[in-house]
Amino acid sequence: MDTVSDDDIIIATTGLISREVFERFDSVRNFYNPGAMGLVSSIGLGIALSTNRRVIVIDGDSSLLMNLGTLVTIGYQQPGNLLHIVINNESFGSCSEERSMSGSVSLSGLAAQANYASSLTVFDEISLKNAILETVGKLGFVDAKIELGGRRDFKRPLDLVELKHRFMHQLKGEVSS
């Protein structure tokens, strides 16, 4: 998170990923998608097409698989200010850590097929940081493989309307045509 610039927008997916980002790294530049599982990248696309700021989508592997057509939509639109990161524990971690199917497919391969300009798989934090720093000015995808497990008691974003207002307020005046 310290790698992300002060200007970047962060959109986080359903489940523990949103909750961890909210508890540890909350900012007016963040937006959380606690309910509509799979749509985090679609929301990120709508924002990326409407601002010049960089939009960093923090997706989950099962969330992406639930809305896989999004790769085609985003690849087709080719927003150069969108970085799509998948936190890949090959599981429905937020449920009871059931295995997903993402271990049986290359997510970055799928993104490359869908015309993402840059598409990487990383296995450690340094490589993820480098990917965030280097993927600028082009549509990027990073499959960040992580160990399953970790804290489960992160607090939930609750006052959604207030979170929306502060997010919209900081973005205001940035709209590109």
Added chain:
Amino acid sequence: MSNSQFNDLNRSASSTSGRIQQALVEAEINFATGVPCGVLRRVIDYLVCDERVQHVIVNRESEAIGVATGAYLAGRRPIVYMQNSGLFAASNDISSLLIPYRVPLLMIVTLRGDEGEDAPQHLVNGAATTQLLESFRIPYTVYNANLDIHDTVLDLFKQAAATQLPTTLLLKRGWDKT
């Protein structure tokens, strides 16, 4: 796309499709996304061809809900279009993203499965569509020829702004024949 046999923007300003187009211009709609339904042909023609509108194609109605929400968050004025089958496909996204975040936008939805429907797969959705919207407490209007579609659309935009909820215009087959 503009040379498609289905596109003709030279419609009369007084036709129903001309009036809906006029309302979208007056509401300053500048972003549109959705999945086509043949019944919406004339609305989609306009959204694709008018350069004031950024049109984003998607694969599923759920994606449209997400993309339109993002555009709204960034200050755009989006609309979403779909068949009522898509309203059911995207129902969780409406109930757990649009409504709790209070995203006011117009959804133009076709009402297949109404009287005279010849396609059996639409019948269950047709009978349940207004009930779905009512159970979500989403304001909606079913268009009929006694209404002025321009005023109806502008009123739905007003209701969206007042309630901070999505609103829905339901269009039956033949809506644009008047």
